[in-house]
Amino acid sequence: MLQIDNLHAEIASENGGGKKILDGLTLTVNAGEVHAIMGPNGAGKSTLAYVLGGRPGYEVTEGSVIFRGQDLLAMDPHERAAAGLFLGFQYPVEIPGVSNIQFLREALNAQRRARGEEAMTGGDFLKLAKEKAGLLKLDMEMLKRNVNVGFSGGEKKRAEMVQMGILDPAFAVLDETDSGLDIDALRVVGDGINAIMRNPEKGVLLITHYQRLLDVVQPDRVSILSKGRIVKTGGPELATDLEREGYDAVMADA
Numbered sequence: 001m002l003q004i005d006n007l008h009a010e011i012a013s014e015n016g017g018g019k020k021i022l023d024g025l026t027l028t029v030n031a032g033e034v035h036a037i038m039g040p041n042g043a044g045k046s047t048l049a050y051v052l053g054g055r056p057g058y059e060v061t062e063g064s065v066i067f068r069g070q071d072l073l074a075m076d077p078h079e080r081a082a083a084g085l086f087l088g089f090q091y092p093v094e095i096p097g098v099s100n101i102q103f104l105r106e107a108l109n110a111q112r113r114a115r116g117e118e119a120m121t122g123g124d125f126l127k128l129a130k131e132k133a134g135l136l137k138l139d140m141e142m143l144k145r146n147v148n149v150g151f152s153g154g155e156k157k158r159a160e161m162v163q164m165g166i167l168d169p170a171f172a173v174l175d176e177t178d179s180g181l182d183i184d185a186l187r188v189v190g191d192g193i194n195a196i197m198r199n200p201e202k203g204v205l206l207i208t209h210y211q212r213l214l215d216v217v218q219p220d221r222v223s224i225l226s227k228g229r230i231v232k233t234g235g236p237e238l239a240t241d242l243e244r245e246g247y248d249a250v251m252a253d254a
Ligand code: ADP
Pocket: 011, 019, 021, 039, 040, 041, 042, 043, 044, 045, 046, 047, 048
């Protein structure tokens, strides 16, 4: 489903030239899999998410990414989304002046049009939004407010998962979706990820610092990212080893 091969990427710096962040990253995620990426701060986890999303300012200097048989790096961010890629970010943006409902409906219909499908009507959309808000235990009133404005950290993450539910992507890259969540919100968000994405035809790249989200969204594979490359891949036990022994100890025998 997602095949990353020998990916090298730089962040453009102000004085020209780039700062090398990803350094030969190779990783495959098959349909039906949740693949967790763990790694120390500064390893390049968010950079990987940004590069997959096609964010400006990141330059791929070598390597390839094949997404559902297509050359992902040749697509612009909207084409990536229309092809079924969803990105959840560590710091969701606020959009004053635009209600969540408007934003979500436009996001969905932009993707539908790009796929040559008809836009969803207001009534059908509201039904869909209610269903997904219920799944994430987010009050519909929150969706009438401006996007993320005045939302708590947990509400932003739940609103983002409502968005994921509405878009129904084939593949989700979730960057530290657990950051800033208390135990109850972590359970709701984790259950939401399972409900929306646990499907033999879907895949998830779950980027996280901690084991706790992985207790709810149980990964099939776990990889450790360090200094821009994958240094170790294993089963779910790798995450528990990390939690118990720390990165240095686990990576020492990588
Ligand atoms: P992680 O998500 O694993 O903590 P990041 O991908 O955010 O790591 O960062 C990887 C490296 O890139 C770090 O050394 C960080 O300092 C650096 N970095 C991130 N963003 C920028 C930027 N805009 N300009 C320069 N360096 C950056």
